Amino acid sequence: MPKVGMEPVRRKALVEATIHEIGRAGTLDVTVSQIAKRAGMSSALAHHYFGGKTQIFMAAMRHILSQYGLEVRRRLKKAKTHEERLRALVDANFAPSNFREEVVSAWMNFYVLAQNVEEARRLLTVYYHRLHSNLVHDLRPLVGGEAVIIARRIEALIDGVYLRQSLRNEPANPATASELVLGTLENELARCGSQRPAATLSLIAQKERSE
């Protein structure tokens, strides 16, 4: 029974169904029918609103990236010092909204997609650059010239944690993951920072341990 103004509702449902379906299957090899079914409509309607399968994937990827961006900005707003901002940047990656089983799996598959589809690669590159310049911005005052190399380490580490999470059967544990990255960061700062006492940071201290 056709109601009017369905377009945004349908699009949203499809995007979310896509992420869940990719997460469930662990692959980009999901059919439009599967996605449409989960979103509660026919596959023809999915094509009607998005045009094609690739566009559905791209919309889903854009959604994940924008949700991630939102999380980053939300946390950065609360942070004052450089140390707090660094923690915010790292923690955003492991926020519950991003670091869930299906979303992590979808991320992994988008990485693969970015190897094939130029637009996907572009999106990912934007995210990379933003994270990198954010990190460098707050690392520079603390470690000077080492900022870039340390940023690269943190970036790779975050991706690695995601990758390994996608292989686990256990549900994601934000605290453990975040701690792993922050611990490394703390080490880097303690080692080559010279303008502030190492203890100032204490990134981890404020969280309880797990694992």
Place this chain on the structure above:
Amino acid sequence: MPKVGMEPVRRKALVEATIHEIGRAGTLDVTVSQIAKRAGMSSALAHHYFGGKTQIFMAAMRHILSQYGLEVRRRLKKAKTHEERLRALVDANFAPSNFREEVVSAWMNFYVLAQNVEEARRLLTVYYHRLHSNLVHDLRPLVGGEAVIIARRIEALIDGVYLRQSLRNEPANPATASELVLGTLENELARCGSQRPAATLSLIAQKERSE
């Protein structure tokens, strides 16, 4: 013109063609025909020798993992001290034989495969455990109780470097990649090691810089 004793030749050709084809396509979505064609035979023959597509993939994955294992053992044999052994363990990941564009891409896709196919996951788990226990074995004497957590960081970092490499257009640079990981490791050791002078390690010093 049938020559006899072709089986091992064909199998090898198919395995290598599989890796190249996956790397080229950036996806597991390659057809048996494409693989067979690159290996210089008909798709029927590929089926004849391997049975099915999944088995072809598994054979390719096993080949990559065994090549990696070989590299590790080769380097470990030359290493004497714990520090040298740690460096060997890290460097093996970035040896030219493993850290090439197609192989990196294949790795990424095998990660995805491991989310779906139980046997693929098992293979990857074996590799994980071996790397982990190797790292811990040589970290423990240097850093004691922190060995496990540091090992986890290094492992995630290595995976992250692979992942990011798969997104680049530029050819892989072993030196840069290795340095990124070894630098982190050095930091960790310098920070929490207490039984030996930090300078002893100098993991990076012996390599020229790049990037």
Place this chain on the structure above:
DNA sequence: GGTTTTTTATTGACTAGTCAATCAACAAAA
């Protein structure tokens, strides 16, 4: 040594199934 039989290598043609994309048709709201 020559002939037959068996084994191994090889492929073109075919089957059965899947799936993205399209379209014609229908239904409610404006």
Place this chain on the structure above:
DNA sequence: TTTTGTTGATTGACTAGTCAATAAAAAACC
């Protein structure tokens, strides 16, 4: 009656896997 929403049915392309047939080498036999 025009716009918006919706779907079942269909098309067209593609692909994993099978099979029967062919051909050379090797082995067995005389």
